Amino acid sequence: TVTIEARDVTFSFGETQALRGASLAVEAGEIVAVMGPSGSGKSTLLHCLAGILVPDSGEVRFGDVRLDTLGEAERSALRRDRFGFVFQFGQLVPELTAAENVALPLLLGGVRRGPALRSARAWFERLGLGGLEHRRSGELSGGQAQRVALARGLVARPQVLFADEPTGALDSLTGEEVMDLLVDTAREQGTTVVLVTHEPRVAAYADREVVVRDGRVNAPAGVGS
Numbered sequence: 001t002v003t004i005e006a007r008d009v010t011f012s013f014g015e016t017q018a019l020r021g022a023s024l025a026v027e028a029g030e031i032v033a034v035m036g037p038s039g040s041g042k043s044t045l046l047h048c049l050a051g052i053l054v055p056d057s058g059e060v061r062f063g064d065v066r067l068d069t070l071g072e073a074e075r076s077a078l079r080r081d082r083f084g085f086v087f088q089f090g091q092l093v094p095e096l097t098a099a100e101n102v103a104l105p106l107l108l109g110g111v112r113r114g115p116a117l118r119s120a121r122a123w124f125e126r127l128g129l130g131g132l133e134h135r136r137s138g139e140l141s142g143g144q145a146q147r148v149a150l151a152r153g154l155v156a157r158p159q160v161l162f163a164d165e166p167t168g169a170l171d172s173l174t175g176e177e178v179m180d181l182l183v184d185t186a187r188e189q190g191t192t193v194v195l196v197t198h199e200p201r202v203a204a205y206a207d208r209e210v211v212v213r214d215g216r217v218n219a220p221a222g223v224g225s
């Protein structure tokens with residue numbers, strides 16, 4: 001079963017055509033790496049799939065739901081209830097503690113503070129962050145912050161995790177630790193993952209790689225005919 005799909009999607013930023021007929025279907029539970037050169041349209045494709053941007057033409061489907069025809073309020077609710085996000089620079093709230101940052105998606109989803117913080121804290125041991133629950137997120141190392149961001153992306157058990165260069169700001173060893181955790185947790189939870197990266201070592205964690213060039217999606221060179 002397909003979880004999330006873009007069909008012939010176009011999107012322009014003013015004069016810049018970022019997507020020119022991009023199609024990608026991701027199966028439930030699949031981990032797909034979206035590769036391609038800088039500026040090719042990877043992030044824009046991820047934003048269209050995640051209902052952050054609305055395509056100029058084409059379709060985006062999440063199961064039976066047409067994301068491209070939903071209003072902003074409905075897309076926002078869907079993102080909150082079904083999707084998780086991890087970005088290149090964790091984008092944690094520096095004034096909040098690490099545990100409060102992880103708890104945010106639950107709090108936004110209406111879970112009360114006590115239970116939300118308990119769920120959040122349960123992630124810390126498992127991500128090798130035991131003892132850092134009360135640290136302000138501005139006081140974490142890059143690798144720690146990115147693991148906290150990963151926990152925040154997964155805490156509400158999303159059906160789809162959208163990860164945009166989640167290791168882009170990390171050295172390669174720390175990046176591999178984050179990817180190990182991302183992939184292990186996604187598999188455990190059955191979470192579908194759309195992973196944007198330009199690093200082959202990171203893409204190697206995925207079940208499948210696709211390449212975006214000039215706003216379209218291709219199979220990687222050497223695959224198929």
Ligand code: ADP
Pocket residue numbers: 013016017018036037038039040041042043044045
């Ligand atoms: P990638 O993720 O592959 O680096 P992007 O999807 O970020 O590519 O960008 C695709 C194209 O759209 C690029 O030419 C980029 O400069 C342009 N672009 C992306 N975001 C914006 C924006 N907010 N405003 C204007 N142009 C943008």
Ligand code: ADP
Pocket residue numbers: 038039043164165
């Ligand atoms: P990415 O790693 O996704 O390629 P970039 O560093 O290209 O990110 O862009 C970072 C942010 O700047 C994104 O939010 C993107 O939408 C925006 N952006 C990218 N290109 C442009 C552009 N030409 N004009 C305005 N904003 C842009």
